[in-house]
Amino acid sequence: MSDLTVDTRDVEDVTVLYPRGFINAHTVRGFDGAIQKAVARRRFQIVVNCEGLTYIASAGLGAMMGAIEEIRASGGDLRMAAPNETVQNIFEILGFNHLYRTYPSEAEAVESFRKGGQAAS
């Protein structure tokens, strides 16, 4: 089994990414590539469903930060859903919760775009 797979699904105007496995310096290209593909398709409302994500190192956080300006400048946002305790903890250590909205479930994250919620910063 691969260390990381990233499936993508469009839910109306929202694109949901499903990273499964862990994201570190070894696997980050797959995650970064999935974000970049969504941006290239001009899908700027992105949810990262973290249910299958066991762990994320700074490389993965960097991939998100590298894309967020273009996403927000295009009227979109990148939001997190369902991070496990380990991943949530890493977000908190870095203060990511101030930069990225996080929701308990994918449905709530997707719905947040329908309500026209603003980016976290």
Add this chain to the structure above:
Amino acid sequence: MPASGRRAKPALVVKIPSETSYLALVRDLTKKMAETAGFPEATADRLALAVDEATTNVIEHAYKGASDQEIELRFEDRGTEFRVEIVDTGKMVDPRTVPRVDLERFVTERRTGGLGMHLMEKIMDSVTFRRSARRNVCLLVKRKEPGAAP
């Protein structure tokens, strides 16, 4: 889980190739060693992240991505503290040149470097670098005192 916690033990020394494919092993090993030293799982997870980041820094900066080099990891339970040394023979990287993290600037300037260093400093009680016998030594220390920072 041994409650032995407060007695110093001989160090465990492991050498790995400078390949990112070994980072998962580094993480698993660090977590196991931290739990054996008496840290709860959540803290052990964070310590594993810090060592992952330090090892990644060596691969990316000291060895500039070369995969044919060697990295030595030295785990030591000193009773009152857990120490991990990450040793390389690559280019010396002055940690003072690593910009400190400013999340707002990360977003507006698309800067993604320095996050690892920031995480290491947040997680560990002490992060120090020294040059010794043509080797770079990054020392990460986590104290075991009850009530210490998580």
